[in-house]
Amino acid sequence: MKTKTLFLVTNLLLFFFAGISTFFFVMVLFTDAINNFRMVLAYLPLYLTLILPIYALIAVNRIAKVESDNLKLRKIKINALVFGGISAFALIYGFINVFVSFGGNFLSGGPSKYFPLSFLVLDFLFALIAVYILFIFRSEKCEKEAAPQKGALKNVGGVLKTIFLLFALYFLGTFAFGFYSFDLSLEHVGGTLPVYLLMILPSLMIVANEIVKGYVLFEKQKFARFILGLSGLGLTLVLGVWMFIYMNAKPNFVVDALTASFPLDFAISINLGPILVLILSLIPGLYLTIAYLLPNYCPIYKRWRAKNDNPTK
Numbered sequence: 001m002k003t004k005t006l007f008l009v010t011n012l013l014l015f016f017f018a019g020i021s022t023f024f025f026v027m028v029l030f031t032d033a034i035n036n037f038r039m040v041l042a043y044l045p046l047y048l049t050l051i052l053p054i055y056a057l058i059a060v061n062r063i064a065k066v067e068s069d070n071l072k073l074r075k076i077k078i079n080a081l082v083f084g085g086i087s088a089f090a091l092i093y094g095f096i097n098v099f100v101s102f103g104g105n106f107l108s109g110g111p112s113k114y115f116p117l118s119f120l121v122l123d124f125l126f127a128l129i130a131v132y133i134l135f136i137f138r139s140e141k142c143e144k145e146a147a148p149q150k151g152a153l154k155n156v157g158g159v160l161k162t163i164f165l166l167f168a169l170y171f172l173g174t175f176a177f178g179f180y181s182f183d184l185s186l187e188h189v190g191g192t193l194p195v196y197l198l199m200i201l202p203s204l205m206i207v208a209n210e211i212v213k214g215y216v217l218f219e220k221q222k223f224a225r226f227i228l229g230l231s232g233l234g235l236t237l238v239l240g241v242w243m244f245i246y247m248n249a250k251p252n253f254v255v256d257a258l259t260a261s262f263p264l265d266f267a268i269s270i271n272l273g274p275i276l277v278l279i280l281s282l283i284p285g286l287y288l289t290i291a292y293l294l295p296n297y298c299p300i301y302k303r304w305r306a307k308n309d310n311p312t313k
Contacts, residue, residue: 004214004215007064007214008210008211008214010060011057011060011061011210012207014053014056014057014060015057015169015172015203015206015207016172016176017053018053018054018056018057018169019168019169019170019171019172019173019176019203020053020173020176020177021050021051021052021053021054021169021173022050022054022166022169022170022172022173023169023170023172023173023174023176023177024050024111024173024177025047025050025051026170028043028046028047028050028111029047039110041097041101042097042101042102043111044090044093044097045090045091045093045094045097045116045119045120045123046094046111046115046116046119048086048087048089048090048093049087049090049094049119049122049123049126051086052083052086052087052090052126054166054169055082055083055086056083057169058162058165059075059079059083062075063075063076063079070142071142073137073140073142074142076133076137077134077137077142080130080133080134080137081130081134083126083129083130084126084127084129084130084131084134087123087124087126087127087130088123088127090119090123091120091123091124091127094116094119094120094123095120097116098116098120102116106120164202164280164283165206167202167276167280168202168203168206168280169203171199171200171202171203171277171280172199172200172202172203174199174261175196175199175200178196178199178261187256187257188250188253188256188257190246191243191246191247191250191253191254191257192253192257192258194239194240194242194243194246195243195254195258195261195273195274195277197239198236198239198240198243198274198277198278198281199261199277201232201235201236201239201281202280202281202283202284205228205232205281205284205285205288206284208228209225209228209284209288212224212225212228213225222291222292223292225288225291225292226288226289226291226292226293228288229284229285229286229287229288229289229291229292230285230289231285232281232284232285232288233282233285233286233289234285236278236281236282236285239278239281240278240281240282243274243278247271247274251271254271254273254274258273258274261273262274
């Protein structure tokens with residue numbers, strides 16, 4: 001139980017920092033794109049640094065699902081080497097780039113108040129973490145072992161889950177960074193509040209699903225996830241209807257109150273951001289609900305699954 005709790009807490013911290021990193025990465029890239037990517041090489045170590053928390057989150061969760069201790073240890077070492085290699089490269093490149101692009105000024109500003117010094121410090125800490133992981137597992141021996149082969153459907157599902165995770169992380173970061181820019185004034189609170197809640201709903205569903213898988217008895221997990229899916233769908237629909245009613249009454253409220261959260265909407269004058277957030281919030285609930293109903297109530301799916309589980313029949 002203590003191990004599960006420690007893993008959950010670690011996962012939550014990684015999830016939060018990965019969300020902030022994703023949002024900051026997109027914002028810096030968006031700003032640089034507007035300026036024809038003039039600073040892309042100067043900001044390369046920044047981009048690499050911001051990728052690392054996202055990489056760590058995905059790697060930790062994939063390693064946790066590996067059943068073989070030998071393969072798990074091998075993956076830990078490989079991912080620690082990759083993580084350390086990226087952070088070391090970003091640190092060296094960033095240090096040299098201070099003198100090439102910023103005239104030796106470690107506090108030139110730009111993407112952040114203390115850029116590039118703050119990111120050099122982060123790269124140094126990330127490199128230390130990688131060295132520490134490799135050090136504590138230095139005496140552990142692991143042998144080459146082929147990972148279990150996954151079907152094409154599972155590979156596609158894994159890619160789609162990763163894409164969904166990146167969107168969820170971005171909007172989690174948007175919500176976190178929005179604390180200094182939230183517009184909850186009486187003029188637009190009726191529209192901004194459901195949008196803010198929809199921003200964090202995908203992340204809350206991911207976390208809640210992990211809690212169910214970690215703490216609910218195995219035989220009760222499917223039904224618990226089904227209830228979670230229905231709850232997520234219901235909450236999403238309520239918030240979505242609320243948002244659209246307000247959007248219909250005041251079509252310009254996104255530009256007036258949410259430009260900091262949806263800069264692209266401001267640039268193209270179309271309210272895509274709130275609609276994307278709504279669609280993203282619907283996905284977890286639909287997935288969990290369908291995953292429960294198909295095996296239990298769909299004869300066609302049952303026959304297809306039986307055929308794939310027993311190809312000789």
